[in-house]
Amino acid sequence: MKGFVFHGPGQSAWEEVPDPGVKDPTDAIVRVDAVTICGTDLHILKGDVPEVCPGTVLGHEAVGEIVETGSDVRTVRPGDRVLVSCITACGRCRFCREGAYGQCQGGGGWILGHRIDGTQAGYVRVPYADLSVHPLPGAVGSEDAVLFADIFxxxxxxxxxxxxxxxxxxxxxxxxxxxxxxxxxxxxxxxxxxxxxxxxxxxxxxxxxxxxxxxxxxxxxxxxxxxxxxxxxxxxxxxxxxxxxxxxxxxxxxxxxxxxxxxxxxxxxxxxxxxxxxxxxxxxxxxTGLVDTSSTPTLLRMAAAGRLPTSSLVTHTFPLEHMEEAYDVFARAADTGALKVVLGRPRHDTLAVPTV
CATH class of the missing domain: 3.40.50.720 (NAD(P)-binding Rossmann-like Domain)
Known part of the structure; x- marks a missing residue:
């Protein structure tokens, strides 16, 4: 598959990367159907987040379909359409028990596109899937739903x-x-x-x-x-x-x-x-704070009920493989008028499940 890879400040590329596979029994593999670019990704590219290692696939927001789960995953199964949260939660540590998932001490927190490969690729491995992906109501389209991974x-x-x-x-x-x-x-x-x-x-x-x-x-x-x-x-x-x-x-x-x-x-x-x-x-x-995403289920329900208008936030859409162009448009927002850019897989795309 291909992914958008950080190679150091000012250096990145849409290139071939290994397919993700289940490593832990709490993992899920998600086929990415819609993804967006965050201002934090621009900060990473500028070198403002030095803990991101060169070679990391960026991105921490996505909508997609579960294609495989580890043996301990209980809340989702292959075929489910889900929102991939920007925050991963182990559910067991002190902070997770308090709902402060952003401060997870059990291997979670903000890890996608930060400490492990992220969502700006064909597929993504999501640890602790039971608390880190959200089944999506049919009333919320992918372009709207992806906004609830992080910005809302x-x-x-x-x-x-x-x-x-x-x-x-x-x-x-x-x-x-x-x-x-x-x-x-x-x-x-x-x-x-x-x-x-x-x-x-x-x-x-x-x-x-x-x-x-x-x-x-x-x-x-x-x-x-x-x-x-x-x-x-x-x-x-x-x-x-x-x-x-x-x-x-x-x-x-x-x-x-x-x-x-x-x-x-x-x-x-x-x-x-x-x-x-x-x-x-x-x-x-x-x-100050890093988002916990404890409000995500509530916000998704409000979106499904039409209480949060979102569609006009998305100003530009691209095919997934046009990632570099999308980054350029988003980075030059003052010139392009970009608010949120969304990249999607064509509806007819039937890529095979990655080898695991």
Whole structure:
């Protein structure tokens, strides 16, 4: 089969890789039918995630069909259509027992496309399949479903829930990429008074308007002053950082009110300054986190019921073998207008099950 392989910062290729096989009795082998590219993948390619070893197949989000399972897998079987979660959970360690699957100490956490081969290939091996894949309702199409592997639970759990969004709040989302837009959509579930989106790109600000932001502002047009004007000088109740650069994090800490909450979602590759000389007196809560995906079943049910519009988040689709082109389009989002790109296997494709 072929996969998208990381060969070091700035080096990658769509190339032949070994077919995956069952290694442990809790494994499942999934034929990848739809996959997407995450901003975290771009961070890996830039060298911001140095623990990813050259030779690793990237990707941690997919929809596909189970083609083989290990002897201990009980919740899915060959032929099932499933969502492959970005987080793998052993289900036994202390963190998994608390629902904090992202911190799994039993060989899980974020491992796909990070510590083991990921989903941007013809097939993927998913450890601990009972907790790490989700059977999909027929009402949710593959292009929509793949968005629930990462961006929706990440925005919801690490942004909205960690940020403690409440009715009547003023919420500012800094970064209107896919995760930021998912934060706008899921923050609306808690009926804040207003949601303001901040970004560099006009196309993404337009998208934020479509997804329900009450106001949008470009980075160069004084977002801090806008927040002050809208809140009588108090600042935002919740500031969600969805970029992953020092400037956006520091902006969030300046825009939040005394007693407010800053929820950092972005993946940071450089140090950010924490201005405690200003913040120590303001009772500000700052949270960080890796998604746990404990909310995924709930979000999928909401999607099936039509409560979370998702389809317009997907702006570009490609055949699976056009992975390099898809990366180029996604990486140049300011020029291409890309939000989320999805790559799929042709419906008539009947590739054989990989040799195991």
């Amino acid at each position: 639970p990440t925005a919801y759990e690490v942004g909205v829930l960690n940020g403690g969004v409440r009715p009547g709040d003023t919420v500012v989302v800094v970064g209107a990429g896919p995760v930021g837009l998912a934060a706008v959509l899921t923050a609306r579930l808690y009926t804040p008074e207003r949601i303001i989106a901040v970004d560099l790109a006009e196309s993404r600000l337009d998208a934020a308007r479509r997804f329900g932001a009450d106001a949008v502002v470009a980075v160069g047009d004084g977002p801090e002053q806008l927040i002050a004007d809208l809140t009588e000088g108090l600042g935002a109740d919740v500031a969600i950082e969805a970029v992953g650069v020092p400037e956006s994090f520091e902006m969030c800490t300046r825009m939040v009110r005394p007693g407010g909450r800053v929820a950092n979602v972005g993946v940071h590759g450089r140090a950010a300054t924490l201005h405690l000389e200003d913040l120590w007196i303001k009772n500000v809560t700052i949270t």
